[in-house]
Amino acid sequence: MFHTSYIYFFLHFLLSTIIGNMALILKNKFQDINSLLSSYEADQSITVVKGTKKVKDLYSDMTEIVDRFNELFGPQLFLMGLHCSSQILQWSVALVNSMLKTKDEHQDDLVRLAIGVIYIFLMLVMTTCIIFKAKLWTDW
Secondary structure, three states, X not given: OHHHHHHHHHHHHHHHHHHHHHHHHHXXXXXXXXXXXXXXXXXXXXXXXXXXXXXXXXXXXXXXXXHHHHHHHHHHHHHHHHHHHXXXXXXXXXXXXHHHOOHHHHHHHHHHHHHHHHHHHHHHHHHHHHHHHHHHHHOO
């Protein structure tokens, strides 16, 4: 049971890194498009019209990319959240069981429980980072 948890933890970390980096790339692209729009000068109407059309096309392309991103990684994000929630419940049950045991059995369970709490904390941090990175580019 614990070996599969570590494998899931590694996969969780790997997916978090990939999804987080892709979200940052999308955020940077939106920033580039916004800076491109603001770089056009208002006194040259031909430049503004052409620039606005280019920005509109870039936003249209980015909308398609964001839709594909959501299709590819939306279910994984949902499953990562479910996995994190199930791990929290599992370690909460372990905490309650360790409180009900005698002192001799209690020492080993405290070490195991501390490792579990660190494990859950790291998973929550990774999942939260992904959510906030993905949220950043939706604001642009």
